[in-house]
Amino acid sequence: MRLYEHEAKQVLARHRVALPQRTVATTADEAASAAAEIGGRVIIKSQVLTGGRMKAGGVRFAESADEAREAAEAILGLEINGQQPMGVLVEQASPVAQEYYAAVTWDASAKRPVVIFSDMGGIDIEEVAEQHPEHLSRTHISNLRPFSDFEAKLAVSKVGVTGGGLGRLSRIVAALTRVFLEYDLTLAEINPIGRLEDGSFLALDSHMDMEEEARGAHAALLRDLGVADEDTRQARPPTEFEIAGAQVDAADTRGVAGRVVEFDGDLGLIIGAGGGSLTLFDAVRSAGGRPANYCEIGGNPSVAKAAGLAKLVMSKPGVEKIAVMMNVVSNTRVDIMARGVIKGVIEAGYDPAEAITIFRIPGSWEEEGVKILDRYGVEWVDRSVSMHEAAQRAVAKMQEA
Amino acid sequence: MAMFIRVDIDESVQQDADLRGRLAEVCPVDIFTIEGEGDSARVETVEANLDECTLCDLCIDVAGDAVQVVKLYEA
Numbered sequence: 001m002r003l004y005e006h007e008a009k010q011v012l013a014r015h016r017v018a019l020p021q022r023t024v025a026t027t028a029d030e031a032a033s034a035a036a037e038i039g040g041r042v043i044i045k046s047q048v049l050t051g052g053r054m055k056a057g058g059v060r061f062a063e064s065a066d067e068a069r070e071a072a073e074a075i076l077g078l079e080i081n082g083q084q085p086m087g088v089l090v091e092q093a094s095p096v097a098q099e100y101y102a103a104v105t106w107d108a109s110a111k112r113p114v115v116i117f118s119d120m121g122g123i124d125i126e127e128v129a130e131q132h133p134e135h136l137s138r139t140h141i142s143n144l145r146p147f148s149d150f151e152a153k154l155a156v157s158k159v160g161v162t163g164g165g166l167g168r169l170s171r172i173v174a175a176l177t178r179v180f181l182e183y184d185l186t187l188a189e190i191n192p193i194g195r196l197e198d199g200s201f202l203a204l205d206s207h208m209d210m211e212e213e214a215r216g217a218h219a220a221l222l223r224d225l226g227v228a229d230e231d232t233r234q235a236r237p238p239t240e241f242e243i244a245g246a247q248v249d250a251a252d253t254r255g256v257a258g259r260v261v262e263f264d265g266d267l268g269l270i271i272g273a274g275g276g277s278l279t280l281f282d283a284v285r286s287a288g289g290r291p292a293n294y295c296e297i298g299g300n301p302s303v304a305k306a307a308g309l310a311k312l313v314m315s316k317p318g319v320e321k322i323a324v325m326m327n328v329v330s331n332t333r334v335d336i337m338a339r340g341v342i343k344g345v346i347e348a349g350y351d352p353a354e355a356i357t358i359f360r361i362p363g364s365w366e367e368e369g370v371k372i373l374d375r376y377g378v379e380w381v382d383r384s385v386s387m388h389e390a391a392q393r394a395v396a397k398m399q400e401a
Numbered sequence: 402m403a404m405f406i407r408v409d410i411d412e413s414v415q416q417d418a419d420l421r422g423r424l425a426e427v428c429p430v431d432i433f434t435i436e437g438e439g440d441s442a443r444v445e446t447v448e449a450n451l452d453e454c455t456l457c458d459l460c461i462d463v464a465g466d467a468v469q470v471v472k473l474y475e476a
Contacts, residue, residue: 303452304453
């Protein structure tokens with residue numbers, strides 16, 4: 001779940017990161033009052049859970065309260081990437097001498113958090129990594145050892161920052177890293193950190209994403225920030241397909257057939273088990289396939305639930321085939337899954353033998369499941385075929401068709 | 402309509418009120434239900450739940466040969 005910029009800044013303030021004077025306004029008049037109170041030049045920023053605000057016209061400067069009112073009025077009515085702003089952040093505009101970038105995120109390959117720092121902030125960090133790699137450092141930190149401020153200093157010094165700036169920037173990066181670790185974030189970013197003409201540093205913009213499953217653990221923080229339980233805080237509103245997927249999951253307490261995310265491909269996916277969903281989704285993409293959806297199925301869902309998900313996926317326009325693939329299952333039963341997906345496919349009006357490109361769910365009750373698959377002519381493979389190979393076969397069938 | 406499992410209940414079960422009740426109670430996926438009351442009470446199967454059968458055999462443990470779980474996909 002994503003936090004708004006003003007919320008991310010509240011979190012930073014708790015960790016004593018210096019920030020510009022600022023106020024959240026939900027009307028143009030409030031923005032004008034805030035600008036008058038702050039005084040001087042202010043920046044008015046749309047509060048949306050998406051990037052590209054500057055390009056879309058969601059960030060404007062104002063020299064007076066009247067200009068702030070005008071800018072806020074325009075921004076409050078401006079939809080950015082399909083999102084209406086919840087308000088605007090009115091912030092003191094700071095005369096910046098240099099901009100820096102700092103972020104902490106997970107490195108999935110290294111399976112550890114990584115601190116990313118650059119002395120070229122304010123622009124796309126991907127562009128810096130590609131064109132100016134010497135201006136970007138990556139410093140992995142431990143999952144086990146307590147974080148040390150020295151590691152933040154290392155990250156900053158790697159790009160050549162020395163002197164007083166090194167100490168001040170290290171404190172900001174250390175605070176950002178502690179925020180990342182303390183609140184189970186998947187991304188904590190300050191871009192840019194501005195060095196002002198007087199040599200002080202301010203966090204000028206911030207972006208934070210919290211692990212969805214961590215919401216309960218950080219209920220107190222979210223309550224303080226004013227995040228309601230029903231507020232999903234996703235980067236975009238759920239599609240009808242995704243809402244229908246959530247309804248399938250909610251209709252039956254047995255097992256899980258959830259986290260349905262819609263994509264624009266043509267191969268429907270019924271995937272899951274022990275991290276299998278992400279692995280299999282990536283495997284399909286690596287093989288050149290175009291997934292129509294992502295989902296996570298497991299925990300021995302009922303036949304009705306598996307059928308509901310399969311029927312939903314097969315009912316998506318442009319989808320005529322699905323791949324049913326899971327990691328080796330223990331508590332999820334292969335026969336129940338086989339019954340469910342076959343039932344769903346038939347109810348959607350398709351022949352399982354044609355529509356199911358591959359069925360790869362090895363594990364408990366596999367023998368019974370195979371009887372069902374054979375009865376309906378569905379191609380299945382056992383655990384001797386890897387998840388990647390199964391995905392390749394599914395994609396090959398799509399390409400043949 | 403059930404696609405995978407059919408459950409046949411012998412008529413003798415309908416004469417035994419205790420057995421009817423235990424069948425309805427024992428099934429983890431509610432395949433059996435009691436319809437009617439008193440002398441007209443009967444145990445029937447719930448069509449929508451038939452394919453949810455987990456082949457646990459609890460109904461067979463209770464009723465013996467008087468209940469048959471037929472796997473339609475083996476036919």
